[in-house]
Amino acid sequence: MSCLSMKSLLFLLSIPCLCSGQPLPLALRFSTFLDAAKVFHLHWDHDENEVMTFELRVRTTGWVAFGFSLHGKITGSDIMIGGVHPDGSTYFSDWHGVNEKTIEEDESQDYELLSLTEDKTYTTVQFRRYLRTCDPNDLDITIDTQRLIFAFGIDDTVQFFKGQRMVKSLFLMLVQSPDGYKQPSVSLEYDLKLNDFAVPVDETTYACTFIPLPIVKTKHHIYKFGPIITPRNISLVHHILVYACGNHSVLPSGVSDCYGADPDFALCSQVLVGWAIGGGSYQFPDETGISVGTPLDPKYIRLEVHYSNFDLIPGLIDNSGIRLYYTPELRPYDMGVLQTGVFTFPVHFIPPGADDYKSYGLCNSSQFDEVNGAPVPDLHVFGYLLHTHLAGRGVKTVQYRNGEQVRFICEDRMYDFTLQETRDLKNEIIIKPGDEILVECSFQTLDRTGITFGGPSTLNEMCLSFLFYYPRNNISSCMGYPDIQYIAQQLGQEASDPMEGMMAVNMVDWDNDTVKSAEKAAKDADQIVVIKTIDVSNFFWSGQDNPTGGARAPGLGLAAAGPEAVTLWSTSATTRPSGSNQKA
Known part of the structure; x- marks a missing residue:
């Protein structure tokens, strides 16, 4: 649709402004407070005409501002400013940020006012705009994380740079509101949490313990989960994961470092549910849930x-965890979670001084049937959770079939470490056995002088995409990593094995040219694919050439990964997906 026709349609769809009356009775599905003090309350919704409608309720009788920013800065921002004068007249207009000290009113006014009212406590403004206005001074509303910028004053003298101004990351293109799901008539709750855990005085701690799932006499479905965060520790808890354990696992007791001296605390690798900083509760679609109570279901989890x-705050006691909501009212399908992305250890690295460095992890599902122990049905993917650490700037997950790109499964080009949440896909997508899933992560390390390696610390990095799907199978993860020896050789280093390869890249004199060379080499290199299952068994090494002509799996030292079944093989760079060069 052209810019002219879009604006004409918006004019035709316009609703008379009830500026001095009550707000229009809009049925907006989504809402949240934008700040901890609950001064700003936002309702919003979007429709099939690519129009987004907002209602902003602010605890002030002065001016209010709301808009979008690329990186939380004023420069390049897209802002609405409005309010009600003491005489009852209103003002409302569309502005943009010229620099960090100047804003200007737009020549093209692309925010349509629906209602603007004020009482003794609140100013309430209802307005709408197109997701894409075609105005170069406006920012598009996309399927990425949005940086919202909002401000207010105590009177109607607009002083944008002197008012109370805040920034918040929010995903606006939500698919389903909590009210849109079926609520079971019988609902039970069960908490998986730590009990009075003394948080160590260390920058990074991974605390693990093993907890039984609810004991039920008949099959039940977990249909929802949410975080339990000790209020005073809300800034300390980075993420919480719940892993299903195989029923033949011999599990330790107590609480210990997940990836420390005792490898038993790293047992169990199939993610059931996960929460990360900035996220909230999540309810599964009506047709699926996590099965508990049958002989095939896990009895214990690793938290x-x-x-x-x-x-390094001392004396912190924590009781955080996950609350499960479950019901005897069964759904049609059991669900699972497939972890994809870059196999984190030992060969993931990001060079220093990079503005936009891309890492790639490939999942080739052609051996799913063999690893699963039975034919794997099509995966119906309905949701996802993307995960990197502090250097992450973007994540995308792409599906390929027979060497051709099928679709982007999910992506976030404006990824924010402080907002990691499970999100619904607009439409379910189907992954067939034999399909390939490529995860591409973009990293920025301009402020770092040394290599950033993959690892558990927040200062290390990860590149993961968790796909929520049904019906459940036995595969817990399918991840890949590039041939590090090839990368080292392309950087002019000698390496006869993967360990020497990692040592060699640490010797590179990094500049713009070597960063680009490393990224190209990582993209061109063969990918070693690692598949894990929930079942405790011996390692399974495929030890065979991939049908695409890849090299024999090198068999890196993965014995420390735990007793879950693992399959490795290489896939040739000449036929594997080429990542970001493909078009959606």
Whole structure:
């Protein structure tokens, strides 16, 4: 649709402004407070005409501002400013940020006012705009994380740079509101949490313990989960993961470092549910849930809580975890979670001084049937959770079939470490056995002088995409990593094995040219694919050439990964997906 026709349609769809009356009775599905003090309350919704409608209720009788920013800065921002004068007249207009000290009113006014009212406590403004206005001074509303910028004053003298101004990351293109799901008539709750855990005085801690799932006499479905965060520790808890354990696992007791001296605390690798900083509760679609109570279902889980105590605060006691909501009212399908992306250890690295460095992890599902122990049905993917650490700037997950790109499964080009949440896909997508899933992560390390390696610390990096799907199978993860020897050789280093390859890249004199060379080499290199299952068994090494002509799996030292079944093989760079060069 052209810009002219879009604006003409918006004019035709316009609703008379009830500026001095009551707000229009809009049925907006989504809402949240934008700030901890609950001064700003936002309702919003979007429709099939690519129009987004907002209602902003602010605890002030002065001016209010709301808009979008690329990186939380004023420069290049897209802002609405409005309010009600003491005489009852209103003002409302569309502005943009010229620099960090100047804003200007737009020549093209692309925010349509629906209602603007004020009482003794609140100013309420209802307005709408197109997701894409075609105005170069406006920012598009996309399927990425949005940086919202909002401000207010105590009177109607607009002083934007002197008012109370804040920034918040929010995903606006939500698919389903909580009210849109079926609520079971019988609902039970069960908490998986740590009990009075003394958080160590360390920058990074991974605390793990093993907890039984609810004991039920008949099959039940977990249909929802949410975080339990000790209020005073909300800034310390980075993420919480719940892993299903195989029923033949011999599990340790107590609480210990997940990835420390005792490898038993790293047992269990199939993610059931996960929460990360900035996220909230999540309810599964009506047709699926996590099965508990049958002989095939896990009886125990591993709870993993990641703390980031950068200020080294002593004496902290924590009781954080996950609350499960479950019901005897069964859904048609059991669901699972497939972890994809870059196999984190030992060969993931990001060079220093990079503005936009891309890492790639490939999942080739052609051996799913063999690893699963039975034919794997099509995966119906309905949701996702993307995960990197502090250097991450973007994540995309792409599906390929027979060497051709099928679709982008999910992506976030404006990824924010402080907002990691499970999100619904607009439409379910189907992954067939034999399909390939490529995860591409973009990293920025301009402020770092040394290599950033993959690892559990917040200052290390990860590149992961968790796909929520049904019906459940036995595969817990399918991840890949590039041939590090090839990368080292392309950087002019000698390496006869993967360990020498990692040592060699640490010897590179990094500049713009070597960063680009490393990224190209990582993209061109063969990918070693690692598949894990929930079942405890011996390692399974495919030890065979991939049908695409890849090299024999090198068999890196993965014995420490735990007793879950693992399959490795290489896939040739000449036929594997080429990542970001493909078009959606």
